[in-house]
Amino acid sequence: MSDVVTAAMVVIGDEILSGRTKDRNIGHLAEMMTAVGIDLAEVRIVLDNEAAIVEAVNALRSRNTYVFTTGGIGPTHDDITADAIARAFGVKCDYEPRAYAMLEAHYSKRGIEFTDARKRMTRMPEGATHIDNPISLAPGFNIGNVYVMAGVPAIFQAMLDNVVPTLKTGTKLLSATVHCPFGEGVIGDRLTTIQREHPDTIIGSYPKFRDGSFWTELVVRARQPERLEAAKAAIEAMLAEITPAN
Amino acid sequence: MSDVVTAAMVVIGDEILSGRTKDRNIGHLAEMMTAVGIDLAEVRIVLDNEAAIVEAVNALRSRNTYVFTTGGIGPTHDDITADAIARAFGVKCDYEPRAYAMLEAHYSKRGIEFTDARKRMTRMPEGATHIDNPISLAPGFNIGNVYVMAGVPAIFQAMLDNVVPTLKTGTKLLSATVHCPFGEGVIGDRLTTIQREHPDTIIGSYPKFRDGSFWTELVVRARQPERLEAAKAAIEAMLAEITPAN
Numbered sequence: 001m002s003d004v005v006t007a008a009m010v011v012i013g014d015e016i017l018s019g020r021t022k023d024r025n026i027g028h029l030a031e032m033m034t035a036v037g038i039d040l041a042e043v044r045i046v047l048d049n050e051a052a053i054v055e056a057v058n059a060l061r062s063r064n065t066y067v068f069t070t071g072g073i074g075p076t077h078d079d080i081t082a083d084a085i086a087r088a089f090g091v092k093c094d095y096e097p098r099a100y101a102m103l104e105a106h107y108s109k110r111g112i113e114f115t116d117a118r119k120r121m122t123r124m125p126e127g128a129t130h131i132d133n134p135i136s137l138a139p140g141f142n143i144g145n146v147y148v149m150a151g152v153p154a155i156f157q158a159m160l161d162n163v164v165p166t167l168k169t170g171t172k173l174l175s176a177t178v179h180c181p182f183g184e185g186v187i188g189d190r191l192t193t194i195q196r197e198h199p200d201t202i203i204g205s206y207p208k209f210r211d212g213s214f215w216t217e218l219v220v221r222a223r224q225p226e227r228l229e230a231a232k233a234a235i236e237a238m239l240a241e242i243t244p245a246n
Numbered sequence: 247m248s249d250v251v252t253a254a255m256v257v258i259g260d261e262i263l264s265g266r267t268k269d270r271n272i273g274h275l276a277e278m279m280t281a282v283g284i285d286l287a288e289v290r291i292v293l294d295n296e297a298a299i300v301e302a303v304n305a306l307r308s309r310n311t312y313v314f315t316t317g318g319i320g321p322t323h324d325d326i327t328a329d330a331i332a333r334a335f336g337v338k339c340d341y342e343p344r345a346y347a348m349l350e351a352h353y354s355k356r357g358i359e360f361t362d363a364r365k366r367m368t369r370m371p372e373g374a375t376h377i378d379n380p381i382s383l384a385p386g387f388n389i390g391n392v393y394v395m396a397g398v399p400a401i402f403q404a405m406l407d408n409v410v411p412t413l414k415t416g417t418k419l420l421s422a423t424v425h426c427p428f429g430e431g432v433i434g435d436r437l438t439t440i441q442r443e444h445p446d447t448i449i450g451s452y453p454k455f456r457d458g459s460f461w462t463e464l465v466v467r468a469r470q471p472e473r474l475e476a477a478k479a480a481i482e483a484m485l486a487e488i489t490p491a492n
Contacts, residue, residue: 014448014450015450015465016272016283016453017276017286017287017288017289018276018280018286018419018421018467019273019274019275019276019277019278019279019280019286020280020421020450020452021452022273023273026262026269026291027265027268027269028265029265030263030264030265031265032261032265034264034265034266039263040263040264040265041263041293042263042290042291042292042293043262043263043289043290043291043292043297044288044289044290045272045288045289046288047287047288052288062345074430074434074451074453075430075431075434076430076433076434076437076438076450076451077434077437077438077441077449078441078451079451091265094335112431115431115435116434116435116438117431117433117434117435117437117438118431118434120434121431122249133454134306136455136460138316150452151453152454152455154455155455163425173264175264175266182323184320184321185321185353185358185361185362185363185364185367187322187363188320188321188322188323188361188362188363188364188366189361189362191322191323191363192322192323192362192363193322195323202260203323203324204260204261204266204294204324205320205323205324205325206261206266206267207320207397207398208308208398209381209382209398209400209401214382219261219263219266227418230368235409244391
């Protein structure tokens with residue numbers, strides 16, 4: 001199992017939990033992780049609350065290869081992620097000199113005051129390194145196995161593009177999809193047998209409902225292509241045997 | 247604080263974490279809870295894994311008024327939510343007689359075999375009560391403060407519509423939105439002061455980025471209308487004082 005690399009995500013923000021903002025980062029991270037062979041094992045969405053962030057990050061960083069956070073690194077009073085991550089690691093949080101100099105120069109050039117709020121965006125836990133932000137300059141950061149990124153989707157995606165090439169990736173989990181025109185009730189027993197006979201695969205059954213009737217998307221996942229093909233063939237053979245009246 | 251009612255959500259399903267399926271239930275639950283005055287405090291997305299489900303449900307049910315789960319109550323081998331919830335409560339899981347009779351009659355009338363897979367949909371922890379499913383019959387269930395519902399959005403929404411009127415609701419958290427044409431850096435310091443001067447409100451600052459420039463949505467939340475209005479007025483006064491060059 002040494003080739004399995006796992007990740008977890010902590011989405012930080014009252015606005016997601018109130019329903020005001022619909023998260024668009026979870027699906028993106030999930031797709032990226034799958035693409036590079038990292039298993040996303042858990043996601044938590046928490047409030048802008050230091051204790052909640054600390055609990056989530058500490059629970060997840062101890063049992064996953066990587067933890068990614070989004071949200072709470074801007075310049076306002078509710079942006080408390082940097083301080084919370086420092087607390088989680090038991091280190092100090094302060095203005096990071098290189099980020100401070102970078103933003104100071106940026107605002108100075110534009111004749112804009114470098115306010116306390118803007119300085120806030122340069123706070124990082126001691127020992128953190130930058131994650132470059134090609135869109136709005138203020139960097140995210142990495143400490144230990146935790147990667148702290150922005151919540152604005154365009155910035156999160158740009159930061160993640162900088163992080164992914166630096167990650168250790170696992171053996172990619174391959175997948176194959178089989179369309180099943182029947183509801184899950186029709187195939188459930190047979191599928192249980194197929195899963196038992198193909199233990200090195202993960203067979204997922206995703207019920208779909210449209211216009212009053214059910215169909216099912218069957219997804220086989222495996223790390224070895226031959227195991228994937230064998231399970232897929234077994235499912236196709238099973239489906240060929242079913243008559244709709246069944 | 248006795249008028250504060252909180253909820254948590256556990257989204258169960260490998261397909262969400264692999265990125266194959268984009269969750270559409272979190273945003274819906276968040277909006278519904280906000281509408282009826284329940285604070286959604288945390289969401290976790292976990293794999294189809296019994297230990298992961300048990301851990302999440304037990305952590306969340308002990309510290310929230312309600313826990314809602316979606317996913318994993320269908321007829322296939324990867325539908326393990328009923329058994330996991332029973333394990334979390336330390337009770338037996340078995341075919342629930344009323345659900346069993348209902349589904350047996352349903353399939354019998356249509357001349358369809360009541361297979362083990364279909365019977366699986368009637369499994370519930372001992373002591374659970376039904377959540378009616380007006381779309382595809384197989385019920386969800388309620389045990390203690392945990393409500394177990396389907397992952398298919400149309401069914402989840404229909405089940406939730408049956409659950410919400412039975413819940414104790416809190417004093418509704420009112421909200422008011424103020425459009426801020428400036429980025430967070432411009433207003434951060436002033437906003438910190440306003441938040442400090444209006445402790446019975448929650449002021450959220452949500453950065454928006456479009457076409458190369460930033461603007462901000464400011465959202466004030468409070469349970470008392472007069473507190474909400476006072477903080478909103480303070481923000482509007484603050485914005486009126488800002489000149490774009492600042």
